[in-house]
Amino acid sequence: MDSGVIEGGLNVTLTIRLLMHGKEVGSIIGKKGESVKKMREESGARINISEGNCPERIITLAGPTTAIFKAFSMIIEKLEEDISSSMTNSTATSKPPVTLRIVVPASQCGSLIGKGGCKIKEIRESTGAQVQVAGDMLPNSTERAITIAGTPQSIIECVKQICVVMLEVSSPPKGVTIPYRPKPSGSPVIFAGGQLTKLHQLAMQQSPFPMGPNNPGFQGTRDLTIQSFCRNKVQRGMDASAQTSSHEMTIPNDLIGCIIGRQGSKINEIRQMSGAQIKIANPVEGSADRQVTITGSAASISLAEYLINFLVLIGGAGF
Template sequence: AVKFACHWMNTKDTKVTEGGLNVTLTIRLLMHGKKGETVKKMREESGARINISEGSCPERIVTITGPTDAIFKAFSMIALKFEEDINASMTNSTVTSKPPVTLRLVVPASQCGSLIGKGGSKIKEIRESTGAQVQVAGDMLPNSTERAVTISGTPDAIIQCVKQICVVMLESPPKGATIPYRPKPASAPIIFAGGQAFTIQGQYAIPHPDLTKLHQLAMQHPPFTPLGQTTPGFPGLDATTPTSSHELTIPNDLIGCIIGRQGSKINEIRQMSGAQIKIANATEGSAERQVTITGSPANISLAQYLINAR
């Protein structure tokens, strides 16, 4: 999977080269596991700066920066490496048709309109002129304002496709601030049993003390009303419980991930916490939205926990 962004850099020696302006680009790739080791070997050969993120995620972010020719050299080496991996995996396989090389670029949502073009004209032109398949995801990636752009085909087709996408990105810079996508460790499912909360990791249920505390706190405020199929065994609290209210502010650019598509996430938080949650309309000139949570102290603490987790 490939993560990708382009930026103009003001260099004193900007000059016209064979491919147009000698601009500096940054391309960010999402890669799994030890492919990072291979990328290190590409530094000297491509002449691009290549950095690999640290962290416990299965995915690593590889950032490649340099003049356009160095970027494309590094990119072609990566596409060819992916093809080598496909060839190697096919030697012991019964599959007869060779799958294409597939990479995921990540593009600020504000630039996707230019990439698609009026009535899909630009993306169609890129597909036809390069022979690569290009698809722009309909939804933004979690907790970001970026969309995934999947490109697949032969290494040559992919390299030509990336060159054309770079041209579009440089001609139409992102509008406003971009919240970059950052891979997170996969969130484990949660179950509640015997008054304790557990996260599921592989075949094992691991006790989760923080969630257990919230679960027990919620249990101390009867009477309960079951919440139906969505969260078995998790208590809701009815209107007879003493209520209080709590206000917090959330930045406008993060409110989308709290609300979810057509309100799906905020409704889930309402159901799990048993709290009433009201999100004020955006006010002109303000970068934040007011959120009011009403319910028992247990409802409110659980709602806050779930909002922070989002």
């Protein structure tokens, strides 16, 4: 598809999330914010830069497609200028390519790669850019990074074609997208390297947690901290907890392994901790999701659902 379709789509609101190192972000911001202010004014795009003293920062570009790609082009030009400036006193004989990363929902990466890698190969050949889709999701998210390297024009053309794929009706994001949020350097990660048992002990100190994907609080914060556990504490009677019922969840295929674990170790541990029966439906041809049915008391269902959501949130890491 011609990338001009995107540029001409003035009624399409587009969002591009860039993952950059702190030094690169400082250059984009400029002295007293002058550079990013100029980009906002000249492009008409909304440009938001994540806060925090982090090694990495997220730059979010949002707005009509024409505004987005104007702002994106200005960012690429700035990165190109920085590379040229760094070459002034360098002994290198060739200038390195401009390199950046964009983040996209992991559930859309299959459409971007294509069957047998045909789509990503087509994008590489038509744009001249080097494109690499990360195999693993970014920490505590359901997003992956796509690294693009090349000349400014090849990168711009490459991102346009990626956006065409992302906007196609046949490849919308599946399930809840948990955005990547860079952590400050040296900051502790809740439960990093811990055992699921520790999470269970903490959960049992509270009442059941209705933390499913349809819960507005889950979608609004998605940051699971001890403080949020306490705020979500719910008092329930023993009679209500004793009643047996069923609850269904939908988990994207590419995340189901996070809750199953090696040889079913994680799902079995969740069953033992929660006391709930958990059944994962077989894959359905043509479906990108798997159905998970949880049966038990209200308390056991809530705990099982919470533990499943937590494992999906962290991508199964650390256990």
